[in-house]
Amino acid sequence: MTWESGADLVVVGSGVAGLTAALRARELGLRVLVVSKDAAGAGNTSWAQGGVAVFRPDEHDPADSVRGHVEDTMTAGAGLCSRAAVRSILGAGSEAIDRLRALGALFDTDADGSLSRTREGGHSSFRVIHAGGDATGAEVQRALSDAARDGGIPVLERHCVVELLRDDRGAIAGAVALDAEGRQGVVHAPAVLLATGGLGQLYSATSNPDVATADGVALALRAGAVVADLEFVQFHPTVLYAPGGARGRRPLITEAVRGEGAVLVDVNGERVMAGQHPLEDLAPRDVVSAAIYRRADETGAGYVYLDATGIGAGFAERFPTVFAACRAAGIDPVREPIPVTSAAHYSCGGVLSSVDGRTTVPGLYAAGEVACTGLNGANRLASNSLLEGLVVGGRAADAVAHDRRCGLRTRRSSPDVAGASAAVVDRDLLQRTMSRAAGIRREAEALSEAATMLDRAGAVRPLDSRQAVEDSSLALTAQALLLAAQTRNESRGCHRRTDYPDTDDARWRRSIALRLDVSGWLIRTEPELIGGVA
Structure with a gap:
């Protein structure tokens, strides 16, 4: 190892969920370290245009309410949202916006000084607040990044997490990371929060930046966690067409x-x-x-x-x-x-977690797009994503502090990780295959052929560079998505099967959860209850 470090909490990702968690963790007195595989703020948050969907008690449409926001979210989610999770997250939205504004975030206002609101698809009221017209994500990222810098929160930029460490009980013990030159080091910590964003780079055309390579899903699977709803990839209706x-x-x-x-x-x-x-x-x-x-x-x-x-x-x-x-x-x-x-836009599923970020692995937490909290169901309601990152990011830090007080700590572990390796697939081949077989329209034969093709094209290689780590993450997540899409023999939300065009509530009004078995094969499992929310 070229370096070792320690922290109470390692946050993997520097977008809205990650920095919100880091700031709250510091406020709670935890030693926190943020690891960002690119420059801080290079992820999806900065590219979010529309705004933040939130009901604010003191400024809202006359007919709007938290209940109205909940119902719109449930309708968009096509029967797979957890009503308890939706109520919990959306009900905390106004307070989360107040905290963000206290950090310096500037939202657009009307002449009377109230926050400007617009309406987006699936919303029954004007409840989407915005900044810079259509630069909301950039303003949220600026405010959080400035607050993290001013608060002295350490950020390891251009460091890529290779794998998560576990102790002899299976609990999280830290993370292995590579710097930009491929030098390896270990961060020992009893808690890791995945806030790595989405998986848009699985597809040839996406609204996501280059860093959205499904890293968090792959890290979680290899650490023994359960993932769910991966088949529900939201394609944004409108990106600029190019011949x-x-x-x-x-x-x-x-x-x-x-x-x-x-x-x-x-x-x-x-x-x-x-x-x-x-x-x-x-x-x-x-x-x-x-x-x-x-x-x-x-x-x-x-x-x-x-x-x-x-x-x-x-x-x-x-x-x-x-x-x-x-x-x-x-x-x-x-x-x-x-x-x-x-174009591919947002992953509605991810690492199965509660509304406070806890996953099925002790010491592992998830927040933001990488997480599957039950808020999105089969199709995310527009502009709910930034709000989820703000709410669950803060709650995850609270959960880490609570779990530490309860004595849920790991034993320090220093296994030999020098030989970490995994299957990788040529990225161009993978993206073309996924776009053809697992895009907006899907059918059984194409999904099966895609899974076979990617399996045969995979080659096990050392994870000794950022590209190798990213390509391995894409390869594993692609196979998980294809398995989930083959399994769900119906059309629901943003999963459309041409061979099963109808929605089948009798059989499929439930999540498809996956994990890796001891041999490293993807298998179905039952979604587990985490903190009362599945």
Whole structure:
């Protein structure tokens, strides 16, 4: 080992959930270390455009309530949300926003000084607060990063976690990490919080940055944890289309543009969402994405248009990020419709955890997109993600402190980890395979063929670099997602099976949970109750 360190809590990830947890842990007197595989703040949080969905008792639509937010979330989740988890997380939203504002986050306000609110798909009221027009995530990240820096919270930037250490009882004992030069070290700790974000890089086109490589899911599986609902990958309905099938991260066209009156039309000028859902262009994301995919396929164009010309000259001020992306592509959204398509956006499932971040492995916690708390179900409601990170991130730190007081500590462990290795698959092959077989439309034969292809293409290699770690994480998570998608023989939320187009509540109104057996094979398991929430 080239270095060793110690902490009470290691936070893996420096987005909204990770930094919220780190700040709260420091407040509780814990020694905390944040590990970020890139520059701090390089993850999904900074790219979140729309806002934070929250009911605030002192400023809200007359007909809105926490109950209304809960019902909208339950409806979007298509029968798989935990009502207890939804109530718990959304009910804590206003207080979480107050804490964030106390750290210096600046949200957009109306003339009377109240927070500006907009509406997004699936919401029955205007309850989405925002910052910088369409730069909410960037402002949240700025406030948290500044607070962490000013508070002296140590952040190991450009360090990639290879694996989690466990003691002889199976409890977490720390983490092994690599620096940018591939030098290995150990951080000893009785608690690790996974806040690694999503898995968008499983697909050829995504709204996610390069760091979203499913690291947390793979780390958790290898540490013995249970994951659930991985088949539910939300495709954002509207990213900027580029001719020729552009790869990698695509500029997002926030759902709030439709909340302000924009409508989807096909290349013939026909409304895409007319008759598809009572909320039409503001339907839940799974409905809109499927409709766009179908219409783009029917017309042969490969895309549809988002017509925002009715918003007028105020578009650039309200949506500066979207406006800049459109202008860079030679499009003037004030005067012409925007060509859009769908792309992988958000993982509704992840590491099975409670609303305070506890997982099925003692000492291992999860928060944010990497976690499966029961909030999202089969399809996340727009703008619930930042709120979940704020609420569960803070609660996870409280849970760590509580568990320490109760004596739930690990025994120091220093196993030989120099030979860590795992199966990796060529990333281009993996992304093309997953996009073809496990995208918006799925069917049994393609899913099975994809799993076989990736298994045969895998090669066991040392995890001695960030790329090797990322590729191994993508390979393991891809197989877990494919297994879950093959198992769920129905269509629900953002999981659409062409061979099973109907929703089957009698058989499938439950989560599919997976873990690794002692031989390293993925197997189904029953979702376990964690703190009363499955």
